[in-house]
Amino acid sequence: MSEIERYEPLPAESGGWPSAEQLVRRWLITKRSPHTRFNYGRDLGVRLLRPGAQEIGEPKPGKAPDWLTYCASIGLDPLHGVQEEHVALWARGMEASGLSAPTVARKVSAISSWYGWLKRHGHVAENPAADLARPYVDPDTSKTPGMTKDQALAMLAAADNSAAPQAARNAALAALLLFTGARVSEACEATTADLGMDRGHRVLWVTRKGGKKQALALPAPVLERLDAYQAGRDDLEHLPAVIGTPGRDRPLIATATGKHLRPADVWALMRRLGKAAGLPPELVKAMGAHSMRHSFATLYLDAGGNLRDLQDAMGHKDPRTTRRYDRARNTLDRSPGYLLATYLADGQDA
Secondary structure (H helix, E strand, C coil): CCHHHHHCCCCCHHHCCCCHHHHHHHHHCCCCCHHHHHHHHHHHCCCCCCCCCCCCCCCCCCCCCCHHHHHHHCCCCCCCCCCHHHHHHHHHHHHHCCCCHHHHHHHHHHHHHHHHHHHHCCCCCCCCCCCCCCCCCCCCCCCCCCCCHHHHHHHHHHHHCCCCCCHHHHHHHHHHHHHHCCCHHHHHHCEHHHEEEECCEEEEEEECHHHCEEEEECCHHHHHHHHHHHHCCCCCCCCCCCCCCCCCCCECCECCCCCECCHHHHHHHHHHHHHHCCCCHHHHHHCCCCHHHHHHHHHHHHCCCCHHHHHHHHCCCCHHHHHCCCCCCCCHHHCHHHHHHHHHHHHHHC
16 A cells, blocks of 8 residues: 555545544645644644554554644644644643744644634634744754763774674664764655766765755775675665665665564664663663764764755755754854954964
8 A cells, every 4th residue: 555545534434524634634644744743733633644654553652642632631722723722731831841942843733724724614614723822942052962972982993893693784784873964853764776876976865854855975984894884784775775686675784574664663772772872871861863864964063064964965945944053152262253363363473
Protein backbone atom coordinates (compact mmCIF):
# COMPACT_ATOMS: atom_id res chain seq x y z
CA MET A 1 0.00 0.00 0.00
CA SER A 2 1.37 3.39 -0.98
CA GLU A 3 1.77 6.25 1.48
CA ILE A 4 -1.00 8.25 -0.18
CA GLU A 5 -3.38 5.30 0.02
CA ARG A 6 -2.68 5.05 3.74
CA TYR A 7 -3.68 8.68 4.20
CA GLU A 8 -6.72 8.59 1.91
CA PRO A 9 -9.64 10.26 3.72
CA LEU A 10 -12.45 7.98 4.83
CA PRO A 11 -16.06 8.66 3.87
CA ALA A 12 -18.31 10.27 6.46
CA GLU A 13 -19.59 7.87 9.09
CA SER A 14 -23.05 6.48 8.23
CA GLY A 15 -23.28 8.94 5.36
CA GLY A 16 -23.48 11.92 7.74
CA TRP A 17 -20.97 14.58 8.74
CA PRO A 18 -17.31 13.50 8.84
CA SER A 19 -15.76 12.99 12.26
CA ALA A 20 -12.99 15.16 13.66
CA GLU A 21 -10.43 12.42 12.96
CA GLN A 22 -11.57 12.15 9.36
CA LEU A 23 -11.28 15.91 8.94
CA VAL A 24 -7.78 15.81 10.39
CA ARG A 25 -6.83 13.22 7.78
CA ARG A 26 -8.34 15.31 4.98
CA TRP A 27 -6.37 18.33 6.16
CA LEU A 28 -3.12 16.38 6.51
CA ILE A 29 -3.18 15.17 2.94
CA THR A 30 -2.86 18.82 1.84
CA LYS A 31 0.60 18.94 3.45
CA ARG A 32 3.43 18.08 1.05
CA SER A 33 5.97 16.88 3.59
CA PRO A 34 5.44 13.40 5.09
CA HIS A 35 7.21 14.60 8.23
CA THR A 36 4.76 17.48 8.58
CA ARG A 37 1.85 15.08 8.13
CA PHE A 38 3.23 12.71 10.74
CA ASN A 39 4.06 15.37 13.35
CA TYR A 40 0.84 17.34 12.89
CA GLY A 41 -1.15 14.13 13.03
CA ARG A 42 0.53 13.22 16.30
CA ASP A 43 -0.15 16.70 17.68
CA LEU A 44 -3.85 16.43 16.93
CA GLY A 45 -4.23 12.78 17.90
CA VAL A 46 -4.30 10.86 14.62
CA ARG A 47 -1.74 8.09 14.31
CA LEU A 48 -0.11 7.89 10.90
CA LEU A 49 2.72 6.00 9.30
CA ARG A 50 6.07 7.45 10.31
CA PRO A 51 8.15 8.33 7.21
CA GLY A 52 10.39 5.40 6.36
CA ALA A 53 8.42 2.94 8.53
CA GLN A 54 6.57 -0.07 7.19
CA GLU A 55 3.84 -0.12 9.80
CA ILE A 56 2.27 2.12 12.41
CA GLY A 57 3.88 1.39 15.76
CA GLU A 58 2.21 1.16 19.11
CA PRO A 59 1.49 4.54 20.72
CA LYS A 60 3.74 5.61 23.56
CA PRO A 61 2.53 7.69 26.51
CA GLY A 62 3.51 11.34 26.23
CA LYS A 63 3.94 14.12 28.74
CA ALA A 64 0.69 15.76 27.67
CA PRO A 65 -2.40 14.66 25.72
CA ASP A 66 -2.88 15.42 22.05
CA TRP A 67 -5.66 17.81 21.05
CA LEU A 68 -8.42 15.31 20.33
CA THR A 69 -7.65 13.36 23.50
CA TYR A 70 -7.71 16.57 25.52
CA CYS A 71 -11.08 17.56 24.06
CA ALA A 72 -12.50 14.13 24.92
CA SER A 73 -11.17 14.38 28.48
CA ILE A 74 -13.15 17.57 29.15
CA GLY A 75 -16.23 16.57 27.18
CA LEU A 76 -15.61 19.09 24.40
CA ASP A 77 -16.61 18.49 20.79
CA PRO A 78 -13.58 19.67 18.74
CA LEU A 79 -15.91 20.77 15.93
CA HIS A 80 -18.45 22.69 18.00
CA GLY A 81 -18.07 25.25 20.75
CA VAL A 82 -14.28 25.38 20.99
CA GLN A 83 -13.16 28.74 22.39
CA GLU A 84 -9.75 30.37 22.57
CA GLU A 85 -9.55 29.64 26.29
CA HIS A 86 -9.87 25.91 25.61
CA VAL A 87 -6.77 25.98 23.42
CA ALA A 88 -5.02 28.20 25.96
CA LEU A 89 -5.74 25.77 28.80
CA TRP A 90 -4.38 22.92 26.69
CA ALA A 91 -1.22 24.92 26.02
CA ARG A 92 -0.78 25.81 29.70
CA GLY A 93 -1.14 22.14 30.57
CA MET A 94 1.60 21.20 28.11
CA GLU A 95 3.89 23.83 29.60
CA ALA A 96 3.18 22.53 33.10
CA SER A 97 4.02 18.99 31.97
CA GLY A 98 7.51 20.10 30.98
CA LEU A 99 7.23 20.38 27.21
CA SER A 100 9.59 22.96 25.73
CA ALA A 101 8.41 26.29 24.36
CA PRO A 102 9.24 25.33 20.73
CA THR A 103 7.26 22.10 21.09
CA VAL A 104 4.23 23.84 22.58
CA ALA A 105 4.41 26.55 19.92
CA ARG A 106 4.49 23.94 17.16
CA LYS A 107 1.50 22.08 18.59
CA VAL A 108 -0.57 25.25 18.94
CA SER A 109 0.39 26.22 15.39
CA ALA A 110 -0.78 22.82 14.18
CA ILE A 111 -4.16 23.32 15.88
CA SER A 112 -4.48 26.80 14.42
CA SER A 113 -3.63 25.55 10.94
CA TRP A 114 -6.25 22.79 11.18
CA TYR A 115 -8.98 25.13 12.37
CA GLY A 116 -8.03 27.61 9.68
CA TRP A 117 -8.54 24.87 7.09
CA LEU A 118 -11.84 23.86 8.72
CA LYS A 119 -13.05 27.46 8.54
CA ARG A 120 -12.13 27.84 4.88
CA HIS A 121 -14.10 24.69 4.07
CA GLY A 122 -17.15 25.64 6.14
CA HIS A 123 -16.76 23.08 8.93
CA VAL A 124 -16.38 25.68 11.71
CA ALA A 125 -17.32 29.34 11.99
CA GLU A 126 -14.09 30.60 13.57
CA ASN A 127 -10.51 29.56 14.25
CA PRO A 128 -10.23 29.53 18.08
CA ALA A 129 -6.42 29.55 17.99
CA ALA A 130 -5.94 32.29 15.39
CA ASP A 131 -5.15 35.08 17.85
CA LEU A 132 -3.74 32.99 20.69
CA ALA A 133 -0.23 34.07 21.64
CA ARG A 134 2.39 31.38 21.10
CA PRO A 135 5.14 30.67 23.63
CA TYR A 136 8.17 32.83 22.93
CA VAL A 137 10.94 30.98 21.12
CA ASP A 138 14.28 32.80 21.09
CA PRO A 139 15.51 32.68 17.47
CA ASP A 140 19.11 33.30 18.55
CA THR A 141 19.63 30.47 21.04
CA SER A 142 19.31 26.71 21.10
CA LYS A 143 18.96 24.56 24.20
CA THR A 144 19.95 21.42 22.33
CA PRO A 145 23.16 20.05 23.89
CA GLY A 146 26.20 19.86 21.67
CA MET A 147 29.53 18.12 22.12
CA THR A 148 33.02 19.53 22.42
CA LYS A 149 35.78 18.42 20.07
CA ASP A 150 37.17 15.93 22.61
CA GLN A 151 33.70 14.56 23.35
CA ALA A 152 32.97 14.03 19.66
CA LEU A 153 36.28 12.19 19.18
CA ALA A 154 35.58 10.06 22.26
CA MET A 155 32.15 9.11 20.92
CA LEU A 156 33.57 8.08 17.54
CA ALA A 157 36.28 6.06 19.29
CA ALA A 158 33.66 4.32 21.43
CA ALA A 159 31.74 3.36 18.29
CA ASP A 160 34.90 2.13 16.51
CA ASN A 161 36.07 0.06 19.48
CA SER A 162 32.70 -1.46 20.33
CA ALA A 163 32.28 -5.23 20.31
CA ALA A 164 28.52 -5.01 19.76
CA PRO A 165 26.99 -7.16 16.97
CA GLN A 166 26.16 -4.04 14.92
CA ALA A 167 29.36 -2.15 15.74
CA ALA A 168 30.25 -1.36 12.12
CA ARG A 169 26.75 -0.03 11.46
CA ASN A 170 26.76 2.06 14.61
CA ALA A 171 30.14 3.59 13.76
CA ALA A 172 28.95 4.42 10.24
CA LEU A 173 25.78 6.00 11.54
CA ALA A 174 27.56 8.10 14.18
CA ALA A 175 30.05 9.38 11.60
CA LEU A 176 27.32 10.08 9.05
CA LEU A 177 25.35 12.21 11.50
CA LEU A 178 28.37 14.03 12.92
CA PHE A 179 30.20 14.85 9.67
CA THR A 180 27.23 15.68 7.40
CA GLY A 181 24.69 17.35 9.69
CA ALA A 182 21.97 15.11 8.27
CA ARG A 183 18.73 15.00 10.20
CA VAL A 184 18.05 11.71 11.96
CA SER A 185 14.96 11.24 9.77
CA GLU A 186 17.08 11.72 6.63
CA ALA A 187 19.59 9.11 7.77
CA CYS A 188 16.82 6.66 8.64
CA GLU A 189 15.07 7.06 5.29
CA ALA A 190 18.22 6.97 3.14
CA THR A 191 18.77 4.02 0.83
CA THR A 192 21.81 2.76 -1.02
CA ALA A 193 20.24 4.32 -4.13
CA ASP A 194 20.83 7.74 -2.56
CA LEU A 195 24.60 7.32 -2.71
CA GLY A 196 26.20 8.95 -5.70
CA MET A 197 28.79 11.29 -7.16
CA ASP A 198 28.46 15.04 -7.66
CA ARG A 199 31.25 17.08 -9.25
CA GLY A 200 33.91 14.65 -8.09
CA HIS A 201 32.55 14.22 -4.57
CA ARG A 202 30.95 11.11 -3.12
CA VAL A 203 27.64 12.28 -1.72
CA LEU A 204 24.42 11.20 -0.08
CA TRP A 205 21.28 12.68 -1.62
CA VAL A 206 18.64 13.61 0.95
CA THR A 207 15.20 15.15 0.65
CA ARG A 208 14.97 18.35 2.63
CA LYS A 209 11.93 20.26 3.84
CA GLY A 210 9.69 21.26 0.97
CA GLY A 211 10.79 18.25 -1.06
CA LYS A 212 14.10 19.78 -2.19
CA LYS A 213 16.88 17.31 -3.03
CA GLN A 214 20.30 18.16 -1.63
CA ALA A 215 23.67 16.44 -1.89
CA LEU A 216 25.60 16.01 1.35
CA ALA A 217 29.34 15.56 0.87
CA LEU A 218 30.72 12.44 2.56
CA PRO A 219 34.13 13.20 4.10
CA ALA A 220 36.77 10.49 4.50
CA PRO A 221 35.83 9.59 8.12
CA VAL A 222 32.30 8.81 6.92
CA LEU A 223 33.35 6.89 3.80
CA GLU A 224 35.80 4.70 5.71
CA ARG A 225 33.15 3.58 8.17
CA LEU A 226 30.28 3.43 5.68
CA ASP A 227 32.26 1.36 3.17
CA ALA A 228 33.40 -1.03 5.93
CA TYR A 229 29.81 -1.43 7.14
CA GLN A 230 28.39 -2.06 3.70
CA ALA A 231 31.18 -4.47 2.76
CA GLY A 232 30.07 -6.68 5.65
CA ARG A 233 26.38 -6.74 4.76
CA ASP A 234 24.94 -9.91 3.28
CA ASP A 235 22.05 -8.10 1.59
CA LEU A 236 24.27 -6.02 -0.70
CA GLU A 237 25.93 -7.70 -3.67
CA HIS A 238 27.76 -4.81 -5.28
CA LEU A 239 29.37 -1.67 -3.86
CA PRO A 240 29.06 1.18 -4.40
CA ALA A 241 25.39 0.95 -5.42
CA VAL A 242 24.91 2.00 -9.04
CA ILE A 243 21.94 1.90 -11.36
CA GLY A 244 20.89 -1.65 -12.16
CA THR A 245 22.82 -3.38 -9.37
CA PRO A 246 21.03 -5.59 -6.82
CA GLY A 247 20.59 -4.00 -3.44
CA ARG A 248 20.46 -0.48 -4.84
CA ASP A 249 17.29 0.40 -2.96
CA ARG A 250 18.18 -1.24 0.33
CA PRO A 251 18.22 0.88 3.53
CA LEU A 252 21.54 2.66 3.80
CA ILE A 253 21.63 2.09 7.56
CA ALA A 254 19.65 -1.04 8.38
CA THR A 255 18.43 -3.04 11.34
CA ALA A 256 19.67 -6.59 11.86
CA THR A 257 16.70 -7.77 9.79
CA GLY A 258 17.44 -5.39 6.92
CA LYS A 259 14.74 -2.81 7.64
CA HIS A 260 15.01 0.96 8.07
CA LEU A 261 16.01 2.18 11.51
CA ARG A 262 13.49 4.28 13.41
CA PRO A 263 14.49 7.69 14.79
CA ALA A 264 13.87 6.37 18.31
CA ASP A 265 16.41 3.60 17.64
CA VAL A 266 18.99 6.20 16.62
CA TRP A 267 18.41 8.33 19.72
CA ALA A 268 18.84 5.30 21.98
CA LEU A 269 21.99 4.26 20.11
CA MET A 270 23.58 7.71 20.38
CA ARG A 271 22.90 7.74 24.11
CA ARG A 272 24.53 4.32 24.50
CA LEU A 273 27.58 5.49 22.56
CA GLY A 274 27.73 8.66 24.64
CA LYS A 275 27.67 6.63 27.83
CA ALA A 276 30.35 4.27 26.51
CA ALA A 277 32.48 7.29 25.59
CA GLY A 278 32.32 8.57 29.16
CA LEU A 279 30.41 11.72 28.32
CA PRO A 280 28.85 13.62 31.26
CA PRO A 281 25.62 11.89 32.40
CA GLU A 282 23.61 15.10 32.01
CA LEU A 283 24.76 15.40 28.38
CA VAL A 284 23.96 11.76 27.63
CA LYS A 285 20.53 12.09 29.17
CA ALA A 286 19.76 15.22 27.15
CA MET A 287 20.93 13.81 23.82
CA GLY A 288 18.06 13.63 21.37
CA ALA A 289 17.17 13.70 17.71
CA HIS A 290 18.95 16.99 17.05
CA SER A 291 22.11 16.58 19.16
CA MET A 292 24.42 15.21 16.45
CA ARG A 293 23.25 17.81 13.93
CA HIS A 294 23.78 20.50 16.58
CA SER A 295 27.31 19.20 17.23
CA PHE A 296 28.07 19.20 13.48
CA ALA A 297 27.15 22.88 13.29
CA THR A 298 28.85 24.12 16.45
CA LEU A 299 32.08 22.17 15.88
CA TYR A 300 32.26 23.37 12.27
CA LEU A 301 32.00 26.97 13.45
CA ASP A 302 34.53 26.33 16.24
CA ALA A 303 36.90 25.12 13.51
CA GLY A 304 36.61 28.48 11.75
CA GLY A 305 33.87 27.70 9.25
CA ASN A 306 31.59 30.45 7.98
CA LEU A 307 27.88 30.80 8.56
CA ARG A 308 26.89 31.02 4.89
CA ASP A 309 28.40 27.65 4.00
CA LEU A 310 26.87 26.14 7.12
CA GLN A 311 23.47 27.56 6.22
CA ASP A 312 23.68 25.90 2.81
CA ALA A 313 24.85 22.58 4.26
CA MET A 314 22.04 22.44 6.79
CA GLY A 315 19.36 23.54 4.36
CA HIS A 316 18.24 26.58 6.37
CA LYS A 317 16.21 29.21 4.55
CA ASP A 318 16.58 31.78 7.33
CA PRO A 319 20.16 32.72 8.32
CA ARG A 320 18.94 33.43 11.85
CA THR A 321 18.35 29.71 12.27
CA THR A 322 22.00 29.05 11.48
CA ARG A 323 23.26 31.82 13.79
CA ARG A 324 21.85 29.94 16.77
CA TYR A 325 24.76 27.52 16.47
CA ASP A 326 27.48 30.18 16.66
CA ARG A 327 28.66 29.74 20.24
CA ALA A 328 31.24 32.55 19.93
CA ARG A 329 29.04 35.21 18.39
CA ASN A 330 28.53 37.17 21.60
CA THR A 331 32.15 37.18 22.77
CA LEU A 332 33.84 40.57 22.95
CA ASP A 333 36.93 39.16 21.24
CA ARG A 334 34.99 39.44 17.98
CA SER A 335 33.70 42.95 18.57
CA PRO A 336 33.65 44.91 15.28
CA GLY A 337 35.26 47.80 17.13
CA TYR A 338 38.60 46.00 17.32
CA LEU A 339 38.75 45.40 13.58
CA LEU A 340 37.69 48.97 12.89
CA ALA A 341 40.36 50.31 15.25
CA THR A 342 43.04 48.29 13.45
CA TYR A 343 41.79 49.47 10.06
CA LEU A 344 41.86 53.16 11.06
CA ALA A 345 45.24 52.79 12.77
CA ASP A 346 46.71 51.43 9.55
CA GLY A 347 45.48 54.55 7.77
CA GLN A 348 47.15 56.85 10.29
CA ASP A 349 50.49 55.04 9.96
CA ALA A 350 50.42 55.63 6.22
